[in-house]
Amino acid sequence: METPSALLSVEQISKSYGTLVLFSDLSFGINQGQKMALIAKNGSGKTSLLNIIAGFDEPDSGQVVKRKDLKLGYLSQEPQLDQSLTVEESIFAAENPTLKAIDAYNKALKNPDNAEAMQKTFDKMEALQAWDFETDYKQILSKLKLDNLDQKISDLSGGQRKRLALANLILNQPDLLILDEPTNHLDLEMIEWLEDYLKSSSLTLFMVTHDRYFLDRVCNHIIELDQQQLYPYKGNYAYYVEHRANRMETEATNLAKAKQLYKSELEWMRRQPKARTTKSKSRIENFQDIKDRATNCRKDHKVNLEINMERLGSKVIELHKISKAYDDKVLFQNFDYVFKRGERIGIIGKNGTGKSTFLNILTGKNNPDSGKVVIGETIKIGYYTQSGIKPKPQQKVIDVIREYGDYIPLKKGRKISAQQLLEQFLFDRKKQYDFVEKLSGGEKKRLYLCTVLIQNPNFLILDEPTNDLDIITLNVLEQFLLDYPGCLIVVSHDRYFMDKIVDHLFVFGDKKITDFPGNYSDYRAIKQLEQNEKYAQSNEKTSTPAEVTLKASTTSKLSYQEQKEYKRLESDIKKLEREKEQLEAKFLNDLSPEEIKENSIKLQDISDKIDQKTEKWFEISMKIDA
Secondary structure, eight states, rough: OOOOOOEEEEEEEEEETTEEEEEEEEEEETTOEEEEEEEOOTTTSHHHHHHHHHTTTOSSSEEEEOOOHHHHEEEESSSOOOOTTTTHHHHHHHOOHHHHHHHHHHHHHHOOOOOOHHHHHHHHHHHTTTTHHHHHHHHHHHHHHOOOOOOOOGGHHHHHHHHHHHHHHHHHSSSEEEEEEEETTOOOHHHHHHHHHHHHHHOOOEEOOOOOHHHHOOEEEEEEEETTTEEEESOOOOHHHHHHHHHHHHHHHHHHHHHHHHHHHHHHHHHHOSSHHHHOOOOOOHHHHHHHHOOOOOOOOOOOOBOOOOOOOOOOOOEEEEEEEEEEEEEEEEEEEOOOOEEEEEEHHHHHHHHSHHHHHTTTOOOEEEEEEEEEETTEEEEEEETTOOOOOTBBHHHHHHHSSEEBBGGGEEEEEEHHHHHHHTTOOHHTSBBBBGGOOOHHHHHHHHHHHOOOEEEEEEETTTTOOOOOHHHHHHHHHOOSEEEEEOOOSSSSHHHHHHEEEEEETTTEEEEEEHHHHHHHHHHHHHHHHHHHHHHHTTTTTHHHHHHHHHHHHOOOHHHHHHHHHHHHHHHHHHHHHHHHHTTTTTOOOHHHHHHHHHHHHHHHHHHHHHHHHHHHHHOOOO
């Protein structure tokens, strides 16, 4: 078996900023073909490590050894691009012979009278087999929504610049591609395309990302930086989660044993033995090591706040036929919805379909063009926006929280101090007295989230809360939200987060908002089935009856009875959804208490039937892809 070729070796590197030690004596290697990810808490030096590997920073000690002539590409969180170039000029500015040949050929086409130059560029294209590559680069730009090739980089948004930098790196075909949060600023469709592209490519990757589905489906090797120690896992994210849990269990067992040993040794030390034998001296010398192991407690925390949230009344928020457009672009029309207590809704849709506009209408920042928003008297909205926290100059972390009071009220008359609250959100006492401008991007997001939550909202709106948060913090946030008793709306490109938190989706697109009864994975499964059906129908038009029968038997894998039941369930679910909508509309009228009770019972019965039939539908649909 051929030994994998080493591209890069990190040898005992360390990095500190003043008294803050990010990491010390780190060593690992990256081999050709590996798709490796780094997992660590915010503030532990992930971006610093990437910068050192990419050559943009130097370690305090140790070295990074690279293979001779290694071609390395680096996607930073804030890529630097030449503002004077257009999108197309930026693509062709890369040091890539194939791209240079394509650029020369395109220029020659504009001057067809120069036959010699035309032939020369044609021969170059042939020699480099550049024809397919030209198609590939246009497809990549299209997938990343960079269709206007003449647009100046100075006119691009931050997200567009990040996508252009990503396209440049992919097209430049480096030996090693380093990615810092590559899924930020990508919508779900782009993320899934990038996922498939990187998974099937021969590129060697080293990345930092909070997208756990992306990690699971792309990476085959994970290293975790935990309390300045590096732990390797030869597998994807699911493998990492399982084996990390085993490591935590082993550590907990060893810690319990160390504490017991420390207790007995401490008693012995307190007796202060007078006879200093060689054996007793050795035992005294080992005591400090035992103490260090026994007191090396993990600093993992769980957010466990029973915030004194104001009780939700019977009326939450009602949307009556709201519409919004900008000039000729219609975002959505005549959308009706009555929010219910405890609902957990995810919002998805391509960029520019009106998601943020919808949230601004919901919170009163914008008005709909038509229709109205009715908010219940007991509703207190907490709105976490993408703009983030705006601290005052030289403001400390603790002072940001104290603006809301020194103490935060909890249930049953209890309260916690601002310091204790910050500790719940993973800010230790030392960190609380840091200036806010010194915090990492993820730490600022965590502090901002804390300021929203401590205001005790009972209707919580989170617009991209997962951007810049590390995986450890995401797990903490998810646990908090799973226990949150109020209404919740989440806009996120993090599919793993959405699947875990929400019950149903508002899908934006095609000038409307569609209420989908399931999480993101359910939605993707149904969209895939629809695509498969369209593909099958288009093929059937040009197929013989025998070919159609063969396709049906190999793709559906369903018995005749199952096929009948599958179609019947689809029809039943659509019918029940229509009945549910009609019944919900009745609640907008003035009803007597008896009518409200009767309709509520009917609505619950219909909802139960939809759940039962949908569950059966999913059971049968799983056989199609089996």
